[in-house]
Amino acid sequence: MKLYSAPLIMLFSLFFNYYCLADFPIDQEKSGDAQKVKQTVIEAVEYSGWVNEPDYKEELGRLYAGTLLTDLIDSVEQFRSASTDWHTLTFASKCHIVYNDGNTALVLAYSLETNPDGSVAGQGFTSFNLHNTPDGWRITQMEIIWPLPE
Numbered sequence: 001m002k003l004y005s006a007p008l009i010m011l012f013s014l015f016f017n018y019y020c021l022a023d024f025p026i027d028q029e030k031s032g033d034a035q036k037v038k039q040t041v042i043e044a045v046e047y048s049g050w051v052n053e054p055d056y057k058e059e060l061g062r063l064y065a066g067t068l069l070t071d072l073i074d075s076v077e078q079f080r081s082a083s084t085d086w087h088t089l090t091f092a093s094k095c096h097i098v099y100n101d102g103n104t105a106l107v108l109a110y111s112l113e114t115n116p117d118g119s120v121a122g123q124g125f126t127s128f129n130l131h132n133t134p135d136g137w138r139i140t141q142m143e144i145i146w147p148l149p150e
Helices: 005-021 034-048 056-063 066-081
Strands: 087-101 104-114 120-133 136-145
Touching: 034 056, 034 087, 034 104, 034 120, 034 136, 056 066, 056 136, 066 136
Parallel strands: none
Antiparallel strands: 087 104, 104 120, 120 136
């Protein structure tokens, strides 16, 4: 996991949006499968069944693909083997498609992590690369930009 500053991600987002708009005049939010792309990202961010559901591998396989899926399953197995618990929930409060050509997509999401009492535990950005497979959109790469606590 890499950590970046908020100004850096904003600069990246502005630059990448300009680059995409200059070369691809299509409105990324209105392309045919934009809702499916966003729904995949939102479900991935908000999925918490990996903590204790027995069929978490199938659910992760519905959202992720490639080496990222393998890495996530390994991480979940390691988490489950340790004596730990997980108390926060994560929500994708904003989701923006930066690029979508029908085969690949790049999405930026603002994530909000909350405690059981509803207070904010953390917030940050995540970039998602998605690939359109015969089974639907799958996340193949993600980078979490979670600012350090002040």
